[in-house]
Amino acid sequence: MNGLTGTGKLIRLILRRDRVLMPLWVLFIGLVPISYVASINELFPTAAARQQYADASAHNAGFVALYGRLFGSSLAELVAWRAGFIPIVIGLLSILTVIRHTRTEEEAGRRELLGATVVGRHAPLGAALIATFGANLVLGGLLAVGMIGQGLPTAGSLTFGLEFTAIGWMFAAIGAVAAQLTSGAGSARGTAITALGATYVFRIVGDISGMSNGPLAWMTWLSPIGWVQRMRPYRDDVIWPVALAAGLTIVLVVAAVALSGRRDVGAGLLPPRLGPASASPRLRTPLALSWRLHRGLLAGWVAGFAALGVVLGYLAADIGDLVHDAPEMEDVFARLGGASGLIDSYLAGLMGFFGLIAGAYAIQATLKMRDEETSGRAEPVLGTAVGRLRWVASHFVFSLLGPAATLAAAGLAMGLTHGLNTGNVGREVPRVLAGALVQLPAVWVLAGTAILIFGLLPRFAAASWGALVICLVFGLVGSALGLDQWVLDISPFTHLPHLPGGEVAATPVLWLLVVAVGLAGVGLAALRRRDIPTA
């Protein structure tokens, strides 16, 4: 029996288990950029309008952080640029798919069930990779065909499709390696998503620095996302980054196979360590327990936000120099308030971006409760003298204060580096920190939404992520698309004052707090009345 015996059968099993999910994301992601064609065409019907929008967007730090850099202003280029956030989503889905069909299976013991039948040692890994590679190939193909169908240039459309496929392949391979390194599906996901986050951060820092010809532009090259975005569909249409992507994919797959050959089923490569024989005296409350469960995640988020804050704060002064570097853009900059106004809008734009990402953390921390519940770990705790509300509170504290800590870290770091750069720490730190912390009410609305769904419809708790997507689409992207105001207003982030630089308004902030409390209150009331199911 060779190592890959039974791969075909396993692929069929994967396709069957994912018969709804996989076509859904492949179709959705493959087709979403097509909708951009019509909307951009409608909003900016003339070349002049597109040029104006492109000029403003190419120098908007929030946009560059989200989508990457913009070089041209043709319809096709604008569409490809606007799709710049999608690689993150493709990477995430590819990672999750591979780990779901390798490590999760092992953890659940189903892998052993299969291993005892005629299935080669590498077959599960091979099958998961082949299925995910295939899905990404279809996705890229759909995208290319769809774009050509919209009348966009053929070569560019093929490059565009290839870019998305290459992203999916690299992250599927990263997921495969992570699945071999750690001893649980959760930590494998954590490791791979951290890698995804790091590549995203490198791309952001490099691109934002590159925007002002800054010293850190090379960092884009540390990021596989940066590599494939270098293909610049519809502009340069270069193919060589695909070779880079293919090389990385091959290296990672070989590494994953080698690693999987060296470890036992169910075990990771990193050996488990022993813990204490008895609990420290502090471990005596539900809060102490959830501190143990959340602290790693919290530390990771705080460190990530602080690091990003240091770099982006450092780059702020460069943004101000743009005014001198690009005299042809004088109009645009004057509207934004000159050099200091430009820096403020850069900082405020980044704060909106940090707020959204902190919202992701708020949801993740809240959903930890659902994980505790379905895994059966909530049950023994609730079987002791711990009431439900106390149990929820012990976790929810992290959904509320965790994002506060991360935003404070980002704000402090940005304020400090920017202040040191401009020689005015005393002025910048409080302004920038305020800009960061003012995001909290909107973040808490997301946390409140998550607890509402968890309380009322626990099975659909994961739908809380939808709330974040809505904020992303309607809030950040929608204003560029010229959607109606009431649509934009759905996102709590729309209502926040833009700080630093903008007007301070207390009313919307208070309203958001009221909404957050209301959502959480209903969620908690529902939770008190419902069953605590396992599975």
Place this chain on the structure above:
Amino acid sequence: MTNAISANGLVKKFGSTTALDGLDLVVRTGEVHGFLGPNGAGKSTTIRVLLGLLRADGGSVSLLGGDPWEDATALHRQLAYVPGDVTLWPNLSGGEVIDLLGRLRGGLNKRRRADLLERFDLDPRKKGRSYSKGNRQKVALVAALASDVELLLLDEPTSGLDPLMEEVFREAIHEEQRRGDRTVLLSSHILSEVEALCDRLTIIRDGKAVETGTLADLRHLTRTSIEAELSRAPDGLADLPGVHNLRAENGRVRFDVDTAALDPALRHLTAAGVRSLVSQPPTLEELFLRHYDRAAAASGAEVAR
């Protein structure tokens, strides 16, 4: 208060499935009460209702004199629970979990904890993710048995334990029993365990209690198998209440007979002239199997009273 648990007509539905369908359960204070039934009968569901994790759709329950849903927190100070499928936090050691659960409940007997760890041969320093199934089960057992509580709710606590550890568990429960003030509700599929430990037991099927009583009561419900060689055909034996599975050929009869009907059945046999007689004593196992087997249960409905 003489009943630690009393449930009356409990109903619990999950969508269209009825998990509990009018369940009655009485557990007296100080007894070890066995709780048996085939897979999916509703044992775990009952225990979760008793813990206030699930809300009953109908019927009434009282647990240690309180309402398990309303007074959950207060009641949980006086009870300890071992789930059937123990999952632990991957990054907490077994010792930490034992201490934490004990403290959340309101206290742990340190001497007993050390003693149980030794007897169960459990290394408390391992992290949750590296325990085997049996060892995870032991962590939950030590946490429960080392607490000074009135009531233990154990859901298949020995699934995954090896025979040696199963023996340690039995000893530990016997100790509880000797103290006399601890009540234990023990769900189990292991008949020998129930026979060895339980004062009384309840058998449930499809969410209803089908038998309840002491082991002696239930033995009474068991059947003796009889095989006899007769000189004449045994008239009317088949019509006798309490005689089952009668087969007669070439002057031999075989049948099972309820303990209560043993005397009249034997009279019928002697009336027909007994040449030889073999009788198999009643076993509880046979009674359990009869209740576990749906098909047999349907044909022998009168047995379930």
